[in-house]
Amino acid sequence: MKKVILITLSLFLILASVYSMCLLKIVNKKNKELQKNVTNIKKDIEYQKIYSGKQEEEITELKKHQSEKLEELSIWQKAEEKLKKATN
Amino acid sequence: MAKSGRKVKKSYKLIIFYSLYIIFALFMSYVCINNFFKVKNINIKNGYLKSEYKALGKEYKVRNMINSETADEIKDIVNIDTVTKETKANVFKLAQTAEKRIKEGKTNYKIAYITFDDGPYYLTNKVLDTLKSKKVKATFFLIGRGKEKCYDNAGFDCTTMYAKEAAAGHTLANHTYSHALSFSPYLYGSTSEFINQVKKQEQLLLDKTGVKTNIVRFPGGSGSAGRLRTDMINNLKANGYGWVDWTAQDGDGGYVPSRDAAWNTFTSSINENIEVILFHDYADVTYSILGDAIDYLERNNYILLPLFYESVMVNK
Secondary structure (H helix, E strand, O other): OHHHHHHHHHHHHHHHHHHHHHHHHHHHHHHHHHHHHHHHHHHHHHHHHHHHHHHHHHHHHHHHHHHHHHHHHHHHHHHHHHHHHHOO | OHHHHHHHHHHHHHHHHHHHHHHHHHHHHHHHHHHHHHHHHHHHHHHHHHHHHHHHHHHHHHHHHHHHHHHHHHHHHHHHHHHHHHHHHHHHHHHHHHHHHHHOOOOOOEEEEEEEEEEOOOOHHHHHHHHHHOOOOOEEEEOOOOHHHOEOOOOOEOOHHHHHHHHOOOEEEEOOOOOOOOOOOOOOOOHHHHHHHHHHHHHHHHHHHOOOOOEEOOOOOHHHHHHHHHHHHHHHHHOOOEEOOOOEEOOOOOOOOOHHHHHHHHHHHOOOOEEEEEEEOOOHHHHHHHHHHHHHHHHOOEEEEOOOOOOOOOEO
16 A cells, blocks of 8 residues: 555656656746747837838838829820820 | 664664655645746746737837828828829920910910020029919020129029929020120030030030930021021921020010000010010119919919920921
């Protein structure tokens, strides 16, 4: 009886330790994965910031001339409208 | 005695065994408990990391959306140039049909081509401003000789005006490089001299603006070429040029005593349903009537356009 108890307890302790070690390994792995994901997405966001910075520069430059371009277009559109009436 | 000795030995062995077992059990328990605590802590950290990742994911999506919208906005602005180019091409296509209908008397609309000769000049900046404010495109028949020594009213060398006129969407046209009507070598002295001056001016405009011009006006009008007129015209055609004189003017090619005189000459010259109007962008008197002249033409149903090679008014 004593032997059975001792053996059972020993097995239980060994199994529990092994289980806890496996569990620790799994959560450590998950932790590393999550850390990698967070690092990667932070890098992607940094690239996005650089890209949007360049876009801002480009659009600021383009907007300087946008009103002139629109004015130019409207002049040609005005002539086009009159000519359409003249050709109908 | 021996029996009790064996009993004592057995007891010692049991004590050692149980002691070792207890140490073993305690150690294994410690390992388990320690590991479970570590697992708990790491799970908490993982929870924070998941939240952080979720938040960053949202930020990433929002930034992506903004970048995409900005890219579309950039595309729209850049597209304006394409649409303008297409609209301009369509205007010239419609103008050809409109000219035909006007000649056949099938429409009440008319067309007027405002042209400026001998520039660019000191007044050209102001002329461009008036055209811009009136939303009108014109044609500039340009010369080259002496323009680097001429200064516009902004203080710049007049040759900078070529690109400004092109950028403003006006038609650039060729009035020969020298416009040599009163000095040697005389422009109409020979056909080769005339064609050389036309080609020299074409190259100058191409170098300064990137625009290849193919419409020519004879300085003084085609009649000034005298006996060589037909030969020169044939040479222009052979070189792919069209040429055009004018049908209306304000007289600023000569002496105009006053604004009223210019105005009267101008209005009395407007008779045809398609007019090519001659102005000079060195003439203050022309600049003074320009805005009113544009209004007058538009009130009288004229559609104001810059010249284009396919126009019926350009001789080919």
